[in-house]
Amino acid sequence: MARNRQDEDYVTPLRRLLASVVVLCLIAVFLVWRIDSPRVERFRAQVVDKVVPSFDWAMAPVTATVNILRDFQSYRRIHEQNQELRRELQQMKAWKEAALQLEQENARLLDLNNVRLDPRLTYITGVVMADSGSPFRQSVLLNVGARDGIVDGWAAMDGIGLVGRISGVGSATSRVVLLTDTSSRVPVTVQPSGQRAMLMGDNTVAPHIDFLEDKDLVRPGDRVISSGDGGVFPAGLLVGQVAEDPGGRLRVRLAADYERLEFLRVLRHLGSDPLRDPGGIVGPLLPGHMAEEAATTAETPDG
Amino acid sequence: MAEVTITPASRLWVMRGVFVLLALVVMLFNLMPLETLPRKWAGPDLILVLCIGFTLRRPDYAPPVLVGLVVFMADLLFQRPPGLMAAVTVLACEYLKYRARGLRELPFPVEWLAAGLGVVLVLGGFRLSLSLFLIDTPPLTMTAIRALATILAYPVVVLLLQALLGLRKQGPGDTDSLEFR
Numbered sequence: 001m002a003r004n005r006q007d008e009d010y011v012t013p014l015r016r017l018l019a020s021v022v023v024l025c026l027i028a029v030f031l032v033w034r035i036d037s038p039r040v041e042r043f044r045a046q047v048v049d050k051v052v053p054s055f056d057w058a059m060a061p062v063t064a065t066v067n068i069l070r071d072f073q074s075y076r077r078i079h080e081q082n083q084e085l086r087r088e089l090q091q092m093k094a095w096k097e098a099a100l101q102l103e104q105e106n107a108r109l110l111d112l113n114n115v116r117l118d119p120r121l122t123y124i125t126g127v128v129m130a131d132s133g134s135p136f137r138q139s140v141l142l143n144v145g146a147r148d149g150i151v152d153g154w155a156a157m158d159g160i161g162l163v164g165r166i167s168g169v170g171s172a173t174s175r176v177v178l179l180t181d182t183s184s185r186v187p188v189t190v191q192p193s194g195q196r197a198m199l200m201g202d203n204t205v206a207p208h209i210d211f212l213e214d215k216d217l218v219r220p221g222d223r224v225i226s227s228g229d230g231g232v233f234p235a236g237l238l239v240g241q242v243a244e245d246p247g248g249r250l251r252v253r254l255a256a257d258y259e260r261l262e263f264l265r266v267l268r269h270l271g272s273d274p275l276r277d278p279g280g281i282v283g284p285l286l287p288g289h290m291a292e293e294a295a296t297t298a299e300t301p302d303g
Numbered sequence: 304m305a306e307v308t309i310t311p312a313s314r315l316w317v318m319r320g321v322f323v324l325l326a327l328v329v330m331l332f333n334l335m336p337l338e339t340l341p342r343k344w345a346g347p348d349l350i351l352v353l354c355i356g357f358t359l360r361r362p363d364y365a366p367p368v369l370v371g372l373v374v375f376m377a378d379l380l381f382q383r384p385p386g387l388m389a390a391v392t393v394l395a396c397e398y399l400k401y402r403a404r405g406l407r408e409l410p411f412p413v414e415w416l417a418a419g420l421g422v423v424l425v426l427g428g429f430r431l432s433l434s435l436f437l438i439d440t441p442p443l444t445m446t447a448i449r450a451l452a453t454i455l456a457y458p459v460v461v462l463l464l465q466a467l468l469g470l471r472k473q474g475p476g477d478t479d480s481l482e483f484r
Contacts, residue, residue: 015366015367018366019397022393023371023393026393027387029385030385030386034384051380055334059334063335066335066337128336131337133381134333134382134383135341135445137381138341141334182441204341258339259339
């Protein structure tokens, strides 16, 4: 025991030095991240890009197994579900009829107005590989990345509604920060009143609405769509419906099915062209203006 | 176990490998896209349990460099501020190791208490430094639930490790660890 203690005394200072070097290195990384976040985040994206796809061989089968087990649990109430589905199908038939009529009407109206839908709004579909792995962050990792042309800031949707935006792109993976994440902020419009607002994620199922111009014009049940303000997001993507929580705060019940995010569409958005100059006066130029104009055009090559 | 055939030195490295492997498996399970809805509760931080369990029982299997690397990897993968959690964990583990010299022959409840202290130190220190550096912190209740879950998970994990890997506390008669520390 005495020898043991002696050994420890001999070895400990060296180990303590090693430990402090490790701690200092880690703190240095943290400080660099705090000061120059984008660089370190790019490094993080690269690491994730290398590591997570190599986990995939193990992750995919286990995830599938767990999901099968979950589905199996739901077989216990299959009869109940069947009844429910029949009822829903009945309702859906009515809706389908309505939708067909509306589609025809819409087509007629579009034709009438000669409307041109945005032809550049195409999408890339990716598979969800992993989630954030922590209960404090809400994001998922897709198996499409820079090599598929994904760019930071693009919108990700499931079949129905907006899910989140791309934040962090590796060569083969990209991270989607979900609308429910605490750092998610998306400009939205509430229809039919047309009120502009921000959708703020707060780590709950239903993110809340903030910076609303006039709260009285908005009612629970109103549709919420992305507004495209700021030019990052395409406008007019369905987000969800307004709902009021017990505290009287307005929240959005999201249209996307967050329970099962499997395939996500990433919308290619090449930015909308801004209008640069206000329209000039249309008409013949006045003689004085003409002279000025000639002077400026003559000057520009030098300047 | 097969201690008879494995020399102590290779056993040391095998156990270090096992530590890293276990941490990777935990990360893999955490990353699986099973739960994409935000939750009201938080499960235990199993990587922290592994680090503290190994540190309290066999510090030579989880040297600070390894602990730092493992938690740093988790930081990167779990979208936490990189390096902070790792630094706090290494510090707490060193502190526990320093204290654990005294409690080598003490019963399990005392070890559990020390582990609980470690968990509170790590999660509390992490939260405190986040607010010091003006990074937005998760709700306090979530952190509290996480700390509680981690402390409750400690005995289960450590008993499993003891049963499967023979991870016992270092006694004074353990010769294999003496020469290769």
